[in-house]
């Protein structure tokens with residue numbers, strides 16, 4: 830059986846010491862109603878960080894410099910909990926241009942670290958959030 834792996838890039842927009850922007854997926858989509866890091870699928874032959882810059886422009890209307898994206902997390906599921914094999918790369922971003930807006934539906938909001946831990950999230954996002962905040966610890 831050939832398995833098509835879905836590669837996903839996600840961005841943790843961080844404001845100050847603690848606040849992080851999360852996106853609640855539209856209800857009609859896979860993982861609808863759950864809170865995720867903004868981002869999306871890497872297209873064929875696309876370098877991941879450029880896919881992230883593209884996704885954040887499309888989804889939030891912000892401009893991000895690839896040099897401002899720091900890789901901080903990685904999670905994968907071979908298709909055990911997810912309906913398809915998936916790899917997610919998480920980048921932390923401290924600066925961007927523009928005010929983030931939810932341009933593709935769902936909603937966005939800023940959350941403190943403790944609140945992110947409590948949000949309803951897909952399983953891989955629990956792993957990614959733990960990696961992110963480990964890196965943010967003093």
Ligand SMILES: Nc1nc2c([nH]c(=O)n2[C@@H]2O[C@H](COP(=O)(O)OP(=O)(O)OP(=O)(O)O)[C@@H](O)[C@H]2O)c(=O)[nH]1
Nearest residue numbers: 837838839859860865866867868869870917951953954
């Ligand atoms: N963007 C994003 N996707 C995630 C995260 N965690 C996670 O399991 N996923 C899953 O990864 C997949 C990414 O799909 P997406 O829908 O965001 O990507 P996209 O906008 O490029 O695709 P589409 O246009 O087909 O909807 C979804 O199944 C989504 O639920 C996350 O933190 N961020």
